Amino acid sequence: MQKEKITGFFRNKGTLGVLTLMLVGITAFATYRAGYDSTEQKAQDLAVQKEQETETAAQEGLEAAGQDVLAQLENSPQPETVQETETEKSVDVSASTVQAIIQPTVNFQDDSMLTWPAAGRVLMDYNMDSTVYFKTLNQYKYNPAMIISSPVGNQVVASAKGIVESITVDEETGTTLKLNLGNDYKLIYGQLKELAVSEGQVVEQGQLLGYVSEPTKYYVEEGSNLYFRMEKDGKAVDPYLYLE
Numbered sequence: 001m002q003k004e005k006i007t008g009f010f011r012n013k014g015t016l017g018v019l020t021l022m023l024v025g026i027t028a029f030a031t032y033r034a035g036y037d038s039t040e041q042k043a044q045d046l047a048v049q050k051e052q053e054t055e056t057a058a059q060e061g062l063e064a065a066g067q068d069v070l071a072q073l074e075n076s077p078q079p080e081t082v083q084e085t086e087t088e089k090s091v092d093v094s095a096s097t098v099q100a101i102i103q104p105t106v107n108f109q110d111d112s113m114l115t116w117p118a119a120g121r122v123l124m125d126y127n128m129d130s131t132v133y134f135k136t137l138n139q140y141k142y143n144p145a146m147i148i149s150s151p152v153g154n155q156v157v158a159s160a161k162g163i164v165e166s167i168t169v170d171e172e173t174g175t176t177l178k179l180n181l182g183n184d185y186k187l188i189y190g191q192l193k194e195l196a197v198s199e200g201q202v203v204e205q206g207q208l209l210g211y212v213s214e215p216t217k218y219y220v221e222e223g224s225n226l227y228f229r230m231e232k233d234g235k236a237v238d239p240y241l242y243l244e
Contacts, residue, residue, distance in 0.1 A: 105202055106162050108181035114159035114242045115205060117189065118212060118226045120150030126229075126238045135221040144236035145188070145229035152224045154212040158203045159187060159243075167199055172218045173227045177209060184234070190227025191215060 124132050124147040131140035162179040165186070170176045173190025177197075180186050193213035197203055215224050230239035 106160075106180065106182035108160055108162070108183055108185040112160065112181075112242070113244045114187075114230075114239065115157070115244055117159045117187075117209075117228050118148055118150045118154050118156045120148045120154065120226065122240075123147045123149040123222055123225055126236070126240060128236060134218075136217070136219055145190070145227050146239055147219075147222065148226040148228055149223060150212045150226050152212055152214055154226075156189060156192060156209045156212060156226055158205055158207045158209055159239075161205050162187065162203060164197050164199050164201045164203060167195065172216060174213055174216045175210075176227070179203070179209075184232060186231045187239075188227070188229040188231065190229070191219070191225055 124134075124143055126146050127143050130142075132143040133140050134143075158179060160179075160181050162181040165178045165180040167178075168176050170190065173188075175192040175195065176188060176190045177192060177195065178186055178188050189209060191213050192210040195210040196208045197210070203209065212224055212226055215222065219225055228239060230237050230242065
């Protein structure tokens with residue numbers, strides 16, 4: 001009975017029409033949906049492609065611009081370079097060129113005067129004409145400097161304006177400072193300690209250089225002293241002639 005109802009239902013023309021329309025509609029919707037999805041996918045693919053093309057074009061543009069800048073830099077005139085070594089930048093206190101550098105700063109003349117470098121008495125005077133007896137060494141020899149007896153710790157000052165050319169340690173004169181006065185005049189101070197200046201420094205007349213040190217083994221019998229030597233053109237001269 002039920003089977004016959006179903007068969008009758010499908011034989012009904014109206015029912016068949018409705019079913020046919022429904023089938024056509026479903027088919028059409030599926031076709032439309034597939035086409036829409038395909039169109040949307042193509043649009044997305046096209047957008048991605050355009051974005052990639054834009055990025056590529058921008059990158060190529062930047063590269064081209066960079067190449068243009070490099071080309072301009074290569075073709076532009078380059079400034080002259082000045083090559084300087086560390087020795088040229090700093091003052092080489094052992095070189096003869098120091099004189100040219102310090103000349104405008106210090107200018108000791110033949111008639112310039114020196115002040116006494118330290119308090120004390122002259123223990124052994126300058127003498128390059130005859131020999132002087134050195135008690136510690138127990139011998140006579142020429143003396144190119146004034147040996148000024150002075151207690152340990154006494155102040156030692158610059159006898160004239162100058163530039164500290166060098167600070168060395170010598171076996172005979174201990175810590176030794178060379179002061180360049182300009183015009184090939186130099187003062188050499190020996191038997192120092194606790195220096196208050198450094199190489200290359202400009203010092204004024206009367207400025208503290210350091211202090212009298214304990215004597216080296218060459219001056220044990222003579223006692224503590226200041227070794228004070230003056231040079232002109234590299235040769236020892238009598239500093240007493242310039243002292244006030």
